[in-house]
Amino acid sequence: MTVEVVEEKFRTQLTVRLRGGESLLGVDLPGPCAFTSGNGVDVLWMGPDEYLVLAEPGRQTELEAALSRESDAVVDVSAQRNVFRLTGSRRADVLAHGCSIDLETAPPGTCVQTLLARTGIVLLVREDAFMLLVRQSFSDYFEAWLADASLEYVP
Template identity: 45%
Template sequence: MTVETPARFSPLSGWQDRFAQLPTGLRVRELPFLTQLTLRVEPGSAAAKAVEDCLGIILPGPLRAGSPGDVEVLWTGPDEWLLVAPDGRQDDLLARLRSAIGDDFATVTDVSAQRTTLALSGPLVRTVLAQGCALDLDPRVTPAGSCLTTLLAQAPVTLVVREEEPSGVRLLVRSSFASYLATWLLDACTEYRSDTGGRGWDGR
């Protein structure tokens, strides 16, 4: 008997056409179903060293992100990091990390279903985000490699400035806030569109 795998739907499935309405200075796309693991470990401990050897990277310090190959490591607290990898890597990474940690004190938890990711690029990225974020997003203050947990339009997000894309930002947002945040981004861009006549993205 054949068992069908249930179809997966991302929090922003069907939004491609609306994202296509954005001005040319801002491009937004969803990166759905990324592997996301929360790592809790004491910095400098034997367990932390084991994790670093396993991943091939020094765990980044406060407000920073690092990327060994296809795994991105985001600092999210004094003893907490978020590991982000392509879809389908959960089991492999969990097994490798738990094997490396052994009986040392640390935890690794799969939280992939909690959030989706928005990839933003273009010259308007920081200008648009500044409308809803209290942080100083000037590149001199928030350079590439920065990782910040903040509020964007009152929605909690993890904001990552990409090393390989100086004008690019990734927003990790909880699934329940994704539609709200996407709508806010569209409205925040209204003044930069030439075809709206001052109206919102939905014509109002």
């Protein structure tokens, strides 16, 4: 199989507003269109003073308490988006059917908000995978589109 999609259910997702500082939860803040990782979390740049913290399921309460001490505002948005991991050698080809970003040249650590098949997503480029955050209300459409776009790459 050259493409595989796995939904990562119930990921912790916290929106953080921070006007000053250099780190969150001991992880350096990323610059524009990037994300950083460490201490079991990913910190995604979403705007000039806005970040999204991703972690494994069940860490909302712990991380929200910690982040409220070091940021201006924290909101639990875990139910807002579904998270998908796309792996395989043809993963960029699949997304090219509906995304205008050249993912073949995007280095690991890239994080962008873009459209994929007319659906707003957050896209993270990892060394071995793409992580796609899709609003829950668009998830069924997104999964159907992804299945269709993947047909030619799955034996």
